Amino acid sequence: MKSLKIGVCGVGNVGGAVLDNITNAPDIVRDNGGVNIEVSQVGARKGKSVVPFDLDVTTNLMDIAANSDIDVLVELIGGCDLAKDLVEESIRKGKNVVTANKALISTHGDELFQLAKDHGVQIGFEASVAGGTPVIKALREGLVANKVNWFAGILNGTTNYILSKMSDDNSSFEDALKEAQDLGLAESDPTMDVDGTDAAQKASILSALAFNTPFDFRSVSYEGIESVSSDDILYAEELGYSIKHIAYGSIEGDEVHVSAYPTFVSNDQLLSQVGQQMNALEISCDGIGSTVYYGPGAGPKPTASAVIADLVDIANGGWPETGSAGKKNKLLKEGKQEFSRYYNLEVKNEAGAIAKVSALFAASDISIEALIQKESKQTNQEQSHVPVIIITGPLSDLNALQMLENLGSVEEITNSVKQFRIHNAL
């Protein structure tokens, strides 16, 4: 049987689950994967007290890089500072690396993979996207024979939980977030989840695999879900949609665009049915069409499952070096992706106001597919303005921004206009 000696750095929830799995259920990996994994050393800055296993623990994480007994560094400390130094030094010492660190891969992936290539070692990062659902494996192995045209993914469990909760229970954003925090599904500082950063990092990793772009998180355009209101959720339901935070990547020629925004997803799409804190990724390829991968996107056990799958792959020879060297496609930030759009406006309740708004869309050559004037909710007051929902035909992000600006200058519109994408693809 093959064997692998690993050094695990970072003993939080995920690190604990990795150590627990390897220590307490080694027969599963032996039987299923034909590999005997042994933990040679654990790096934990807080020392042995946080490692509830009888293992060699060091508080100096760089000891793991220096330990010549170790075949693979398992990096679970996160961030781009110490983690980067540790990964680089481990690679230089001839170690393979398995990491769940999406920030590191999406920011420094290119240099790290070059370094790994120079030293003849492998980097596994299945755990960095979609937790226990093997989407990286599907992209680079299962779908290896296909050209990917686009992907659409629900990649952040916290925001999906919040949006699902707002929809299922008519909760406010604040209440849903609070509940996610109480359940341990959101950090005490949930900024990176809620503002879309986490999903954008993951989307940039998918882009590198699907479209052979650089790992470059900064070229992803994104927004979070803070702007989604209970009203938007209700209007979406009325119109046959669910609101999801969708990371979308697409390629035209050698130009790739990746973005992550709150998006209306038609209820006949599988992605619209993904509730709770679950993740899902739809990958559309030439010839075979769409495949969808659904599962838990975070959490100690799912993430540990992905880490161990990478370890088994490395024991069995790792992954081929792929991508036409040096011939990467371009990851561009300009908003060229075309989507139908939802607009939520408040319009003065006076003659001619709606006609003026409609005319503005027509003047910009944007087709209106549906326009719904709602009754004002202020039934006990003067009905000074009424909500108007408009669904348009496809327009690019750039044109959508321009349209928002145009609408902003219409004096009959009394709110700060909201616009969301609509994902209709079959």
Place this chain on the structure above:
Amino acid sequence: MKSLKIGVCGVGNVGGAVLDNITNAPDIVRDNGGVNIEVSQVGARKGKSVVPFDLDVTTNLMDIAANSDIDVLVELIGGCDLAKDLVEESIRKGKNVVTANKALISTHGDELFQLAKDHGVQIGFEASVAGGTPVIKALREGLVANKVNWFAGILNGTTNYILSKMSDDNSSFEDALKEAQDLGLAESDPTMDVDGTDAAQKASILSALAFNTPFDFRSVSYEGIESVSSDDILYAEELGYSIKHIAYGSIEGDEVHVSAYPTFVSNDQLLSQVGQQMNALEISCDGIGSTVYYGPGAGPKPTASAVIADLVDIANGGWPETGSAGKKNKLLKEGKQEFSRYYNLEVKNEAGAIAKVSALFAASDISIEALIQKESKQTNQEQSHVPVIIITGPLSDLNALQMLENLGSVEEITNSVKQFRIHNAL
């Protein structure tokens, strides 16, 4: 770059798609998979006229096994006769094998894998289940760190198309089947699809991987979809279910049961949303819970995609030998799996009839979760009997069979009672 020389036997739709992909888009596999695949020889019983590529063609398929230039036999002729001889002879000659042949693997898998082990070669069979969706890869690689508790799958595209059509358009079974045939989604002889054999074969392959059982299709219990009527579809919708043909495998201790039956699937389950001819597989593991894989389950391009993914894997070293040798779990045919059930009865429209039926369920210790007496459809005639729908709590297949027999002896029941499983798992 790694390279692989293959011999392709069988040039139907799938074989044509494999040759087309390798011949016309070799750069995709080179860039994505780091492998140069070369077709050394094609075996086509009808000869060069059916091979629209400039390739060496032989009408004697055993020539492929004998050709020492070939690294991998791609077996796409199907069935268990010539295909078996060809695969065995190729293995004996030191060739790896990639096959889409579910009948062969599900019937002779154990002896073929033993033969392959003896000769140090690999057998890839990703294409035998779920076409272009990499479910075999997910099971034996992506989920390698987990104990599978159960799987539930829509594994036959033809029956899913028929059931979806019956539901979407209120078509009869016959009309939906006819349409599937017109669209090329069903064979002119659709028996193997419609009677559940195809799904059962695929389920037995999944069982071997998920539960370390022998490949033994004959130990799967199954029925087809012929018994599903338009009325059942309507009742299901009323009750919040879709009817799907579900292959279900589960393990208790070292006992495994695998079965494939028409099944009510609750509309809050992702599997209930799988329409058209699509396939989907839900795999539930300890710790990480459910992951779901969705995609095209058949067709030339999806199947070719899976065949080529296997070829790339073989070029990169293949798969580890796994499973505790000789220590297989048992695949048992007794119906021990427990499900809630749907019963469709016609009961004489007379006092006390329903009470008698209810009492029979109570006497067998089966809880009735819902009972709906429908109005008779025969509004212009004497209403001699009325439809009665009963939803029960969980009972085993054995007990369900016994209950059917008991109901058959109730003189107030005028139809041949129908019973379907209900899949509610979250």
